[in-house]
Amino acid sequence: KEQSKCKISSIIESSLCPFNGEPHSYTRFSLTQNMEGDNSQVEMKLSSDMDEEVGGNGMEEHLIHSSNGKPYVAQRFGCTPKNLCFMAAATLFIFTIGCLIGYLAHSKRDLAPGSSVSMLPSEETDTIKTGAAPHMDWDDVIKLLAKKFSATKFESVFSEFASNSHRAGSPGDEALGNKVLKKFEEYDMNTWTEEYFVKVQDPPASGYNRFIFNGTEGYPNGFLSYSATGRVTGAVVFAYYGQENDFTLLRGKNINLSGRVVLVRAGKISFAEKVANAAKMNASAVLIYPDPTDYSIGDNTPLFGHVHLGSGDPYTPGFPSFNHTQFPPVQSSGLPTILAQTITTGMANSILRKLGGQSAPREWKSYYNNLGNEKDVITVEVNNVLTEKRINNVFGVIKGFVDADQYVVIGAQRDAWGPGFATSTVGTSVLVELARSISDMVKNDGFKPRRSIVFASWSAGEYGSVGATEWMEGYLSSLKMKAISYINLDGVVAGDNRFKVAASPLLHSLIESTLKEVNFTQFSQVTRGNWESDVLEPLKLDNAAYPFLAFSGIPSISFRFAPSNADYQYSGTLLDTRETLKRVTGQQIPQLAETAAKFAGHIALRLVHDHLLRMDVTKYDKIIRTQVAQINGKVKNVKRLRPELLPKALTVQWLISASGSYSRACRTLQTDIQNIDYDDIAMCRLINDRIMMVERNFLSPYVSPKDSPFRHILLGSGPHTLTALFNHLEALRTNNPEADVDLFRNQFALVTWTIQGCANSLAGDIWSLDNEI
Template identity: 50%
Template sequence: MDRVKSTVNNMIKSVQYRRFPLQRDDEPNRHVELKMADDDEQADVANANDSPTYRPAHRPGGAGNKRFIFLLVLGFVVVFTVGYFLGNVTLKKSEARLSGCLNQTGETTAQSVQTTAQKTTTTTTVAPTKQQDKEEEKDDGAVVDEAVRGIPTNWNEISRLLDNKFTRQNFERRFNEFDVPARPAGSQGDIRVANLVADEFGALNLEKWTDVHYVQLQKKDSARPNVITYNGEEFKPEGYLAYSATGKVTGKLVFAEYGRREDLDERKNVEMRGSVMLIKVGKISFAEKVANAEARGASAVLLYPDMRDRNYDANSPLYGHVHLGSGDPYTPGFPSFNHTQFPPTNSSGLPGILAQTITYNHAQTLLREIGGPDNVGGVKDITVEVNNVLVNTEIHNVFGVLTGFIDPDEYVVVGAQRDAWGKGFARAAVGTSVLMELAKAFKDLVEKDSVRPRRSIVFASWGAGEYGSVGATEFLEGYLTSINRKLVTYINLDGVIMGRGGFIASASPLLHTLLENTMKEVNSPLGGSSSLYDMVGRSDWEEKVLRPMDVDDTAYPFLAFAGIPSISFHFITPEVEEYTYYGTSMDNKDHLKFSTNQKLEEMTVLAAKMAGRMALRLIHNHLISLDVDRYLEVVPVAISSLYIHVQRLVQEGQLKGVDPRWLSNAHGSFMRATTNLKKAIMNTDMTEDRGARFINEKLMTVERNLLSPYVSPVDTPFRHILMGRGKHTLAALAENTDPRELHTQLAFATWTIKMCANAMISDIWQNDNEV
């Protein structure tokens, strides 16, 4: 009887529903609306009927009223009878269809649907089949059981459908497609790959867009090569470092290991001012090595690969860049659009000294001149000449967009760089291959499997990545005001495969829980039934997996410049946390296959599943998968170190007018705001769109509001007070001993934390200093 009543009620209720078909390029924009008439709308209808300006065409009276009542009762009986029989027939058919169809947890699909409805964070919107499309065009009021349609309705089903789309054979084909001889930024090879990407986005019927920038890239001067001269001999290295200072200097050669601060501290008795530092590649970025050398007064840096660290050809040239930043360093904070006029400003991350790469054999010759690496200095007549030139270069960012069905203006970006110094197989070819397979897989989920994601997903192919995430940063600088409140997360695909048997990742704390859960769902690269999470170790996975995000990571400007939660991950060889062939001609398919024990395609399938499942969670769930609790593990540690430092300076009388309790109060505000946000999540029906959107918008403000509003994007582009770079960060303040500067920066940092807390708690008129 309950089923009969439900059937009748569904037939009588007025349901406003419009189908959302797949939008094609030649069709106008359409929108989805699924809405039950609420009390306000019903009141409007009632008022319309009572209005003096509203008159029906005919108002029956007398016998007409009796006839009308009789027909209404008769109609109700007919509807009741038809509904009863239809309900029973449909139920029997659906039970016969669903019996024995068990999902992964052993429930029937019908039970799974019920369970999924209760778990509000894993419910998706689904679309009708083509036949039902036609039927529903006739009757918009029809509501069909999704389980009967055979459309996936729970997370396990949808994620397995996605996983099954990634195959070894597909990646073999992709590698052949994107393995080109050379693709420097803006070259014909780069443009060829960009066209391949754009054409496939069009073939997939994604919304396609190309973002063009005109940037200054520093390249070698073909007429005047760079030259190294010592003891009357000279050699002209083939490799070079983009964004080096140019000119000619002579100085004493000093060996400085990896160029880290601790390496330079060990050489305090060695005169470094005016020296030419010989530094090994590895441990930190090229730009950091040069910046550390410049801080010690060096006039030039020579970088070389040590054969004990990496299996190089001893004469292999090495390429890279030394801009301690990202984007076009000659338009810092501004987009490099064509014909735009900006002030002649240089990035603060540009080095003021010369930098050049040399081969291992050349380095050994120099080391012999100074008596080996243990004898740090000796040669006094080494000369370095760098003649690099700036070239105005057109670069393309290529996008394909799969529009969401409920919150299309919220989107997740998945991206990979497209250019490389040479073949660039590990970063550019593999990353682009994974990007395109993800685009195809998600399109298939929507078109063939009838999955309807809530949010949009953007597939991005970046230009000029080798020069310091130039394409990605210029995109952010150009459209930050449009995207920073709507871009949910950035997932980086550069270098996802660097080896086999290990795994590392760099991510915003907001994404640590998503990363952990995804690691539990993806198989171990070593085979067997264990998960990636089991392989790295359950109890201390964070210590083994998580690494600080490097400035050369394409995800870094999204996180530290734009305040967008971002993540990069890499399958590695245990004990080796880098792919040693980056920036060389040896970065090819054969070397990467060797690094993965001939399991390259299988490893790439795992990487695609890893990125795909994270993206699917982010566009699928009612509640965006951002866990603010994880910042409660990061903020207290950073504040504690700074508090101890400030308290000591206050006690010693070096810092006046400052109270360490400023930090305690800011920490307390952040804690209370986080607690209140968690309560709001628990008390909100996340299946109700307005409530879900309100909560999600609060979650999306957290990262953005940890950017300091008090620093210039020209001088300090990475404004994040925890993950950024500069004097404004909590880590830098914990080492600052300048009373005046520390006083000011401490006030700014404290208020940044409190503003972040205020943004989490409520709207401004409801805040009332609650935190």
Template identity: 40%
Template sequence: METLRFLLRRAGGERPGRRSYTIYRNMEGPGGEGAGGLELKVAEGEEQTLAGDMAALVTPGPRDRTKALTYLVLSALLIFTVAFLLGYVALRGSCPSCAGLRGDLLAVVSDEGAAEESPVPGPPLYWADLKEMFQKYLREDSIESTIRVNPNFLHQLDPQGNVLEKLPLEDPEIYCPYSAPGNATGGLVYANYGRQEDFDVLGQQGVNPQGHLVIVRVGQISFAEKVANADAAQARGVLIYPDPWDIPQDLRKAGLSQNRAVYGHVHMGTGDPYTPGFPSFNHTQFPPIQSSGLPRIPAHPISASTAARLLSKLTGLAAPRDWKGRLAEIPYRLGPGDPGFRLHLQVNNVKTSTMISNVFGSFEGRFEPDHYVIIGAQRDSLGPGAAGSGVGTALLLELARTFSAMVRNGFQLRRTLLFASWDAEDFGQVGSTEWLEGYLSMLHLKAVAYISLDSAVLGDDKFHAKTSPLLTSLIENILKQVDSPNRSGQSLYEQVTFPDRRWASEVIQPLAMESSAYPFTAFAGVPAVEFSFVEDARPYPFLHTQDDTYENLNGMLFGRLPAVAKSVAEVVGQLLIRLTHDHLLPLDFGAYGDVLLHRIAELNPYSSELKSRGLTLQWMYSARGDYTRAAEKLRRDIYSSEERDERLNRLHNVRIMRVEFYFLSPYVAATEAPFRHVLHGRGPHTLRALLDHLRLLRAAPGRFDEGRFRRQLALATWTLQGAANALSGEVWDVDINF
């Protein structure tokens, strides 16, 4: 684990005299052209360094070393060409410590050479064969071994502004990236979790946060949303603490420190906030702009013990019953406290530029090599990061090793499988978002789906999936085939299914901004999913703290972390097999018909208000109907076509894989509203924003802007109609009256 911590801490930098393995660098290849970012690039003379670093993430066993030696001997006996021998020795012989990782794990490409030849095709393998093969090569012990791997201050002031007490900030390395620097002085108001409904309750109670600092609990929503809500309420600063109520009882007894603060960034967005909507490549001439999602007020994490000292000084109304946590002997009042009680928060965050390194590897597909199924995990972590990055990295490496073994034993991928290890994800999915921004113009033509391994194991009670509707039915089928890690004789599907509830309501959750899969769907229009095991009662409390260790995570699972992680690997592995192997992409392109019907129906209660203004929802329903008919027509065309007609297969797959992209609004700029998806995105172009604006007709008529609303309605309607037209096929097949 110490080795893993060292690698993660230096992942954001570059060692002197060494070339960084990243696409965020102006690297030139032969002919002066920039190097591509889709395959792992190994600079000349550095193979040993790179392989050594990656091998440090794995603890190879004696059996692995024996296998590696056997491969070397067999290769020496079965030389086909001198070139093959030289290539083999150059790649494997330079790294004797890589036996656990295996030199042929991924398709490794040098700047000058080509990928290794694929094995000679054997007899066709079917779903049952592939499932059995995957389970044969997946190793639980390998997953387990891989997982083991400027000061700010807060003062209390007297009425004259003199410092009465310097309050401790016990974790000097824990802070809020992207917090506004500066000073905030005022009283203190308690706002529960900092949700919008919490601030609404304060307003109903006559408590105004304006001009004061706000103290909120960790949980329910992201740090960024808490700060944005406090900013909107005109608070001067935000303090965020973990309340013992949100920590499972058995973990409190295990000694969770009351002096621990929780790390979290406060940017209401993803990626580099100083290059919104475009990539942070070194050769980009950055304009002096920044993301509108950056907060305007300072924010800082504090520990439960510091929070207790502050909350004990508050006066005023008692907090609602469901706002009260478990800080010892704290009455939980709303504040702002005695007029003589004031706080001074000073945040001295400094903006610096840092090189980051994403690492890629791939297995090239045989029939559709230009279509990519992408699987990724974050590699960085502020502390030990067992749940934050260790599990995801372990699963990524184990899946790569497993698929490597399958390919050597006859598995032929139809589409390319791309493995990605992301850097700087703890700062708001910077590594993955910058990559998306850099290749946005091609990804909607090539990316089939994205599977995230981040936060895969936070407990073992409930299995959840944050996902696009296109993947929901496929996930359901796979859950029926994977055994539950904690209920013998049951599948994961049976574990989460109840007679009086739909399985999807128990498992499927919407994509949220803090999810690493979110920018793939909301920004790039790529269907994405993020799996996780979580506790039924309360979330894993050590995430983004210095206590996120293997021992704590494994202890929370009663020593069953490897088994639970293996179950995630089985779900993900079967999903990857289906997406890379099936002739027809198993994406449910008709699912958005039901989603659209539900979203448009939310507008129905306001039909009379619309009618009085000469407006109607008829054309939005018409667009939804056109989409549903286009989906049915495509389904009939597929069923009536010949499965072995490769040309037709490709045409059908191209239409299916671009469905998510069809729902990106073409009427907003990515630099101004990067999350352009009308259903999952954020901004005035979304159906959610349309509904919120319509609600003002009853809640606050004076704030309703009819001209703006008409534009919102028109553009949203035509985005939906455009999605229906695109799914219909060729232009001459679309029958729309203009």
């Protein structure tokens, strides 16, 4: 009889805890161990919220095992036949209900996928819930977000964060950082700051920078940080915007550029690229001025900027500028070796009107027509001073409820050369308002993001994204595994005629859907059919989002409201004020800031809300195929015109095969998404990990981040890129003395295997890899 009772008790216990004692999500177990023996006690409650007492005796229902391991549930509940029958019936009833629920859930999942599957999770998945965190419908999320912003609110925020003096490392910069930190704390966010000691170059405090031309001296107030210092003398040559094709044109006119002082317009490309291009031509110095055809800022407005062909502190390339680090003296390969200085429009005109030499090309002509000759001698003197500054980055985080260790980063530059209202004040204000709004959604409206959001206020952005890059260098190994995306808020409001977006191709489909959700009716180029050609633009070297993408391999996005047919003319000047931006935007700053906040908020929330990341890996497939086809055509051309250069055994087939492997990996991912169970948190995580690794795997593992920081083979810069491969083939075709067949073959092999490696990672398991190569 006792054996029968124990068998029945064991059956009941097994029914309540069927998987080797592992609890379901609706049970709570408390395990305690008797330290004087092996007796154990297991407490079970059918609801995690249930604290009721049973029978008024203050004892909870539980199962207790005796010292020999046999349960005596009958002793606790009473072993009458009536009780045993009741418990058996209850167990059978629970089991039956569980089977029915499981069957219905399985049937629903079988019917969910459609016959046509996108690389992105479908809209139907928005309503699927998980046991880990309540899943709010996406339509409810964006309605909540829209209610949080108002144009009138932005007016007061602008006033709070506006400052006439907040250059990096200054008391004004630190005061603004403390204001941002205080706001994050008010929103109940987890906050922290990080301190760096960086080397930057400032104009001489007691001396001056100057030039001497035809006996006339000029003393510009603007400057270019990280210029080489010293004094040079050479003949002036006008080189338009200082782009590579501009110098090629001059060389085609048999103009010797060696030792010359190059005078170029601001615009088109960054200051750093202009100086680097001039250095390749063996020029001795570069003078940069704002031409009246591009800038309406007057004759005497100084320009400020930097000429580091890279980002971050150039004296700690590849590693962070923490105070406790002890590294040998080193500097970035992107530091210029020639002098660089900005001059005003009036100073440039006084030089241009006196130049002789050949006539400028027709498309170059504006007010003055000559390029300069050997008699137009000028002396340039740069005495900038290298100083160390302490800067602080400020952070706040909203933690996710499922994959808290994965996060979207939203950042804005806090410093500026002068008032910097469009450059930094508007972006900082949008950052703070986004933090307030999303925090409020989590705290008061029941929104529970699956992943985390990190809000970052950067310092030393004007010196080349120094604060942001130092942070990336300090946590590169962690960021490449955890950071989902970077959203840049610098300069988001700079006009009211056009809306432009620069981003990783992985985000293009998400951008398209966001443009449909946010009201852009006042911008016709957004609502027209071909949005990509009208809205998208390349991500430039001097954009703060560029190092996140090309250095760290984090899918990034930067966007802005811009003036018609031009860029914002007042960046890098002391005229970047609230009054100037009001005039440029037609008094629409608060309304445009509200729309910018909604656009950034939609992008961020979509990435932290969905089960699967909304990133379209097929976009890169098209880019790779296009560039591989161009290289294939160029190889055939070189073999036809100069067959002695490339060996007959060299074939593009390997590169084509690698491209095909990436295409097949995309289809493999498509199949896995089609078959996924969205309630399976672990499987969703695995799919997302594969998507996140795409951008990282396009960083060439064969070059040093110190020597070639922008290692992305498709969007970066350097000899490791597909663009460099194509250009090297052109150099071979034209018998350029810098061309090197062996170097080309090495580049060719490494690029091929970088693409193949990305395809292998995207394909998933090791047994799913494509072994054609």
